[in-house]
Amino acid sequence: MSTKLYASAAQALAGLCRDGMTVAAGGFGLCGVPLDLIVALRDSQARNLTVIGNNVGCDEHGMWLVLANGQIRKVILSYAGDNKILERAFMNQEIEIEFNPQGTLAERLRAGGAGIPAFFTRTGYGTLIAEGKEARQFANPDGSSDWYIMETGLTADVSLVKAWKADAAGNLVYRKTARNFNPMIAAAGRITIAEVEELVPVGEIDPDQVHTPGIFVDRIVVSTRQPKHIERPTTRPRTAGEPV
Amino acid sequence: MSTKLYASAAQALAGLCRDGMTVAAGGFGLCGVPLDLIVALRDSQARNLTVIGNNVGCDEHGMWLVLANGQIRKVILSYAGDNKILERAFMNQEIEIEFNPQGTLAERLRAGGAGIPAFFTRTGYGTLIAEGKEARQFANPDGSSDWYIMETGLTADVSLVKAWKADAAGNLVYRKTARNFNPMIAAAGRITIAEVEELVPVGEIDPDQVHTPGIFVDRIVVSTRQPKHIERPTTRPRTAGEPV
Amino acid sequence: MAWNREQMAERAAKELRDGYYVNLGIGIPTLVANLVPPGMTVTLQSENGLLGIGPFPYEGEMDPDLINAGKQTITDLPGSSYFSSADSFAMIRGGHIQLSILGGMEVAQNGDLANWMVPGKMIKGMGGAMDLVAGVPRVVVVMEHNDKSGAAKFRKACTLPLTGKGVVDLLITEIAVFDLDRKGLRAPLLVELAPGVGLDEVRTRTEAEFTLAPHLS
């Protein structure tokens, strides 16, 4: 009987990395990022990668490591942020960047995993994003009509996701806003690897409360990353007399 | 401060029903059907309805009542089953039936709620379902290509859904396979009414475990339907010595 | 001697592989659920929103909120998950279910399948059948070799409205098994005969053109 459980991120990625492949990784900023798996991807030394994700890491964290190691040929993202390495590589024409509206990127990944090769969205109509894309009008229920552009589904050779809990069947539960792009990326991978904080016994996750069913998860590894890093710590002062 | 809570299904539907409107209702067979709301829809006597749902009720249950009352002009469904009244109305050309593959129907509703006017699917290509629909080829990752047809999003003037638990914010949790079409139909309604088994205090539903966020739910009513009916009771015999 | 229903299901069960996620249609395909080889993990999907179908419940333990796509009461298993119909068909359409075993009315030699409507009779609707054959990468059809009038159901071309075009990979009947090419680039291959069934019988009862697998020629 096969198992989905792997002892380390390196072992979970073994045999999957090759030059020119497409990798999708979950996360929004530093939240919900499969950090161990991304380190293993860097260590694989696979090159000419196409990387799909909301962003490509923050300074010295996450996909930044793979970028800094010169392994990426193209990124498909929504927000590059303040990423000096990406900026330099882009200016030197060492890397191609495909910008997507965030919701379009999320939906393209959802479509890819769901067997939908293309869909129409109003997002980006009349902007740079629409250039080279088919545009057409669709009627609204009130009889008026709007312009939409066609966007295509995205899949990945390997998807790397981060979850809170998993069982050996591959069922995943995410925590708070660390969910973000992970569920769609899990479904959009031909092979999907989940880095999880806790492996729980099969039967412990309520079947009504599974976020990503095990069918989408091929390999599982327990994360070594605790405590988690915070990108922009923001707090409010306690006012006098407020309970601690 | 406004409330989403209504004392009865009739009150929850008050002011919303009009001739010619489109109503979507959740449920698969008799599982997860908003029965009280459908009775209230019948009692509204609104006519010339277009009804969207996986099926249109079973004998003497659910949307069958509205059908039997002659209120429906058109149904958009995936499975008519053994529904003598629907068969007669269809043969007498009193009603229009639009058949959809089940997954296409689910996705059309999901698209409607998500602001996607159209998408492509391989389902139904080369069949009767494809007639009159745009077909086109999209490339696969391996360089081959397949044919797909374009399907459009669906929305409803009023959506009726059935959930297990709700809070006053409108957050819904479904139970087991009673979830089925309800989440998409909740999002596809311009006005959405939820019939729920239990209203729980705000804060009791874990925010990570909400199936339908309250933003999609305008009105809530507690169901009077217990116990629930079973369409096809199926059991296995206990073998001798097996624990009861 | 032709295979009986149980034996047809046993033949279909040989298509299972460890780790597969499988959708079974009603009728003979349902019997495959009880024929998973020991030590093999196969997870069954119910397209109305469950991954991990368990056995039928005991009397007194039926749950109205837990049914299969045939609307029968069922159970779940440790490791099961529930999801919406949209998520269920995202799984199916997206090619995540490895195998679909379902019944058929007609199969054509190019892999076309008809199993949802007979013109002139009341249309019940296709339910999830069109999605399954379009989305699942491997489709096995289990059906009687001939209809009640004796006419061939494995044909040069389907006469009934199609469920899917170029979607069947394997056809199992009570007398033979055929390996089809979805793309229609080669003729179906006769790969197996039921015990005691001769090639002539298969030829007589089949309209489709087929060739013989090497071990049969």
Place this chain on the structure above:
Amino acid sequence: MAWNREQMAERAAKELRDGYYVNLGIGIPTLVANLVPPGMTVTLQSENGLLGIGPFPYEGEMDPDLINAGKQTITDLPGSSYFSSADSFAMIRGGHIQLSILGGMEVAQNGDLANWMVPGKMIKGMGGAMDLVAGVPRVVVVMEHNDKSGAAKFRKACTLPLTGKGVVDLLITEIAVFDLDRKGLRAPLLVELAPGVGLDEVRTRTEAEFTLAPHLS
């Protein structure tokens, strides 16, 4: 006397209605969160997957798994819900968020908005801005009336790459408020002047053509 940032946010807060679901951009729009009138229920959405944004956490109570779209640590509230980015933008694209209040670099008199890139500078990416302006039925832009060089930011046509075409309903600056017609069928209406600001000043500092609301003419 022109409005300050807090007063611009107060003006934007007048656009809130009981029961609204609202997305607030960074900068002045964020200040609106603290200005919800007593007795009014307004639910704030964070497009990275939260409905029901609470206040910033106290020192020592930050949760790395709970951030807003600006990546700041936040809190949730009783009745909050978390969801994926796809579900979040389904909400936005599907028109379920009633109001979006966001910043702008340029607004054109036909409702076009530019707020995501300046040619020649490094492109950071549009994040969720294009989805918000395309999907939310009411879009309020809060921005300075002129740029640092004094050039008008409310223009006949945008000069910067667009975030959305025909998407702005209301423009709030430190000196005036304009009601725009998304469809571009009528000129923008000047509906409000900051205290002590004269019509001549607005005319001088604005490139867009506008007409006066009845109570101002």
